Amino acid sequence: xxxxxxxxxxxxxxxxxxxxxxxxxxxxxxxxxxxxxxxxxxxxxxxxxxxxxxxxxxxxxxxxxxxxxxxxxxxxxxxxxxxxxxxxxxxxxxxxxxxxxxxxxxxxxxxxxxxxxxxxxxxxxxxxxxxxxxxxxxxxxxxxxxxxxxxxxxxxxxxxxxxxxxxxxxxxxxxxxxxxxxxxxxxxxxxxxxxxxx
Amino acid sequence: xxxxxxxxxxxxxxxxxxxxxxxxxxxxxxxxxxxxxxxxxxxxxxxxxxxxxxxxxxxxxxxxxxxxxxxxxxxxxxxxxxxxxxxxxxxxxxxxxxxxxxxxxxxxxxxxxxxxxxxxxxxxxxxxxxxxxxxxxxxxxxxxxxxxxxxxxxxxxxxxxxxxxxxxxxxxxxxxxxxxxxxxxxxxxxxxxxxxxxxxxxxxxxxxxxxxxxxxxxxxxxxxxxxxxxxxxxxxxxxxxxxxxxxxxxxxxxxxxxxxxxxxxxxxxxxxxxxxxxxxxxxxxxxxxxxxxxxxxxxxxxxxxxxxxxxxxxxxxxxxxxxxxxxxxxxxxxxxxxxxxxxxxxxxxxxxxxxxxxxxxxxxxxxxxxxxxxxxxxxxxxxxxxxxxxxxxxxxxxxxxxxxxxxxxxxxxxxxxxxxxxxxxxxxxxxxxxxxxxxxxxxxxxxxxxxxxxxxxxxxxxxxxxxxxxxxxxxxxxxxxxxxxxxx
Numbered sequence: 001x002x003x004x005x006x007x008x009x010x011x012x013x014x015x016x017x018x019x020x021x022x023x024x025x026x027x028x029x030x031x032x033x034x035x036x037x038x039x040x041x042x043x044x045x046x047x048x049x050x051x052x053x054x055x056x057x058x059x060x061x062x063x064x065x066x067x068x069x070x071x072x073x074x075x076x077x078x079x080x081x082x083x084x085x086x087x088x089x090x091x092x093x094x095x096x097x098x099x100x101x102x103x104x105x106x107x108x109x110x111x112x113x114x115x116x117x118x119x120x121x122x123x124x125x126x127x128x129x130x131x132x133x134x135x136x137x138x139x140x141x142x143x144x145x146x147x148x149x150x151x152x153x154x155x156x157x158x159x160x161x162x163x164x165x166x167x168x169x170x171x172x173x174x175x176x177x178x179x180x181x182x183x184x185x186x187x188x189x190x191x192x193x194x195x196x197x198x
Numbered sequence: 199x200x201x202x203x204x205x206x207x208x209x210x211x212x213x214x215x216x217x218x219x220x221x222x223x224x225x226x227x228x229x230x231x232x233x234x235x236x237x238x239x240x241x242x243x244x245x246x247x248x249x250x251x252x253x254x255x256x257x258x259x260x261x262x263x264x265x266x267x268x269x270x271x272x273x274x275x276x277x278x279x280x281x282x283x284x285x286x287x288x289x290x291x292x293x294x295x296x297x298x299x300x301x302x303x304x305x306x307x308x309x310x311x312x313x314x315x316x317x318x319x320x321x322x323x324x325x326x327x328x329x330x331x332x333x334x335x336x337x338x339x340x341x342x343x344x345x346x347x348x349x350x351x352x353x354x355x356x357x358x359x360x361x362x363x364x365x366x367x368x369x370x371x372x373x374x375x376x377x378x379x380x381x382x383x384x385x386x387x388x389x390x391x392x393x394x395x396x397x398x399x400x401x402x403x404x405x406x407x408x409x410x411x412x413x414x415x416x417x418x419x420x421x422x423x424x425x426x427x428x429x430x431x432x433x434x435x436x437x438x439x440x441x442x443x444x445x446x447x448x449x450x451x452x453x454x455x456x457x458x459x460x461x462x463x464x465x466x467x468x469x470x471x472x473x474x475x476x477x478x479x480x481x482x483x484x485x486x487x488x489x490x491x492x493x494x495x496x497x498x499x500x501x502x503x504x505x506x507x508x509x510x511x512x513x514x515x516x517x518x519x520x521x522x523x524x525x526x527x528x529x530x531x532x533x534x535x536x537x538x539x540x541x542x543x544x545x546x547x548x549x550x551x552x553x554x555x556x557x558x559x560x561x562x563x564x565x566x567x568x569x570x571x572x573x574x575x576x577x578x579x580x581x582x583x584x585x586x587x588x589x590x591x592x593x594x595x596x597x598x599x600x601x602x603x604x605x606x607x608x609x610x611x612x613x614x615x616x617x618x619x620x621x622x623x624x625x626x627x628x629x630x631x632x633x634x635x636x637x638x639x640x641x642x643x644x645x646x647x648x649x650x651x652x653x654x655x656x657x658x659x660x661x662x663x664x665x666x667x668x669x670x671x672x673x674x675x676x677x678x679x680x681x682x683x684x685x686x
Contacts, residue, residue: 028592029569030442033519033541040444040473040518040541041406084312084319084436085449113447117312117319130320137321156445157540163447170406170450188406189450 074107250298254287255663275345291682298671309360312437329358356424362457376458415509444521459526479555487511489555493536494519526685537573577622578680634665
């Protein structure tokens with residue numbers, strides 16, 4: 001595996017414009033309830049519907065990728081988490097362990113639906129590199145074997161945000177998808193995983 | 199706090215013979231306070247005599263006590279001296295003092311610096327700072343004023359919380375102080391002693407599947423007498439949610455508890471629950487949860503309790519139309535007002551005089567703030583004629599302060615005091631409203647003094663370090679009713 005520094009340098013050079021969970025909007029407007037699902041707690045993408053994947057996503061090299069390609073043609077477990085929420089980070093190892101034992105052939109994908117800060121260190125250009133760096137920390141600290149760990153910047157106040165489109169307010173939220181990307185099951189929060197869940 | 203005889207004598211001894219003589223009636227200064235007579239600013243600021251303002255510097259890591267009437271800093275304390283790397287002094291409340299120039303106690307909370315949008319949560323910062331609550335003491339009884347730590351309450355109780363602190367008034371005066379935190383969703387009530395004793399603690403957890411809120415009493419370990427929530431233990435989220443981040447994906451159980459505000463005449467307090475747009479009303483005689491107000495426009499006045507199991511009260515929260523931020527009582531206790539924001543920007547006005555909080559009804563809303571300005575903090579005046587509110591805004595907007603008539607509940611004046619406005623707090627005589635702005639924790643920042651009668655801005659002072667809160671030291675328990683108690 002290449003060093004984190006290599007990733008950082010590469011990502012820094014890319015200097016990608018990104019959103020953040022609470023980005024400054026152009027004029028500082030906050031959304032109306034109607035624009036973000038009608039209320040604070042909205043429902044996740046329902047079983048039987050295709051899970052949206054057409055939002056900006058970055059890999060562990062800081063490179064932009066197409067999440068649709070990652071899940072295309074494979075039965076997948078897509079776990080959305082956020083590095084700022086310990087319970088969602090802690091769940092990653094549990095899901096990974098369970099999938100290895102009881103989810104043969106399941107394509108396990110972790111997506112950090114957020115970015116980390118760079119207000120004092122690096123500015124906007126450092127948002128993706130710092131977020132990627134944090135993913136490397138988490139992978140190492142939790143001993144994760146999964147290589148498909150991604151960062152999906154999320155402006156929670158946007159009608160088009162990852163969280164609004166997916167209907168996620170509590171993390172982890174995990175979507176079990178069939179090979180066409182259609183939602184088969186949704187798991188909100190940490191689970192007591194049992195055989196047959198996936 | 200009042201200076202006791204022992205402290206008095208220590209101060210007198212420290213001041214030396216001359217100081218002691220002065221104390222006994224010669225008219226010379228007892229404490230180290232500058233006399234500005236003859237200076238150009240004396241006439242302008244002299245009318246603020248009697249007002250000592252505490253200003254915690256969120257990014258400077260210190261707190262200062264400022265005599266508004268000179269103006270000068272009387273004393274300051276850097277929390278780095280307590281061994282904290284990157285201290286973030288957050289919220290503050292002061293005990294009453296008949297002579298704040300001589301001494302008073304105050305409480306200060308602190309949180310880790312891990313908010314990505316105001317400071318940093320990059321990997322290098324993940325373990326910096328800490329949750330803390332301190333009982334502090336200002337001593338102006340000698341030649342050298344000082345501020346010192348009386349008690350590290352987090353260490354004493356085993357529970358460290360980092361957001362609002364408020365001191366009991368009315369039936370709870372001279373008894374309790376409350377601390378709250380939205381990263382842990384906990385509230386701690388202690389007594390006011392120098393070695394504080396745990397009185398009661400609460401934890402709030404949301405069940406997103408059942409759409410229910412559980413509020414529980416939590417208890418310290420029977421053997422140690424302490425909780426196990428020092429530092430980051432018990433933390434659901436690594437940073438406090440900024441305004442708008444109530445919509446941020448978070449721990450499924452997270453509700454972002456923000457403060458505990460005290461009813462000035464009845465034995466009640468309110469736990470403010472940002473993410474659910476709710477306020478849990480607590481009977482402070484029994485510490486039972488007796489009602490859950492739902493403050494959004496279009497929602498019922500309160501949500502029903504589903505069950506009580508032991509020390510857990512479960513409420514149905516079928517929908518959340520908007521988050522809220524601060525909520526509190528006006529000085530008279532006649533109304534409870536709640537700052538709904540993000541999805542609705544309005545202020546709910548409940549009549550709060552009934553002894554059964556389940557009968558408190560929303561009578562009206564203060565509205566017309568649009569989608570850029572969020573009701574945030576509230577400030578009271580002694581006679582309850584007005585309530586002042588901070589209307590916070592994201593960049594590139596400044597936000598503003600507005601004055602609301604508490605009879606008509608209409609906005610009667612407003613001021614663009616500067617970018618990123620925060621708390622409002624009235625001077626002890628009720629004549630002036632003070633307010634701070636912090637330039638989004640980096641740029642322009644200051645303290646502004648507004649004349650309550652004329653609406654004129656009377657003074658503006660620089661406040662480096664991002665003042666996120668401030669408080670004027672109240673002169674009495676009655677005075678505390680329009681300070682950090684009934685509202686935050």
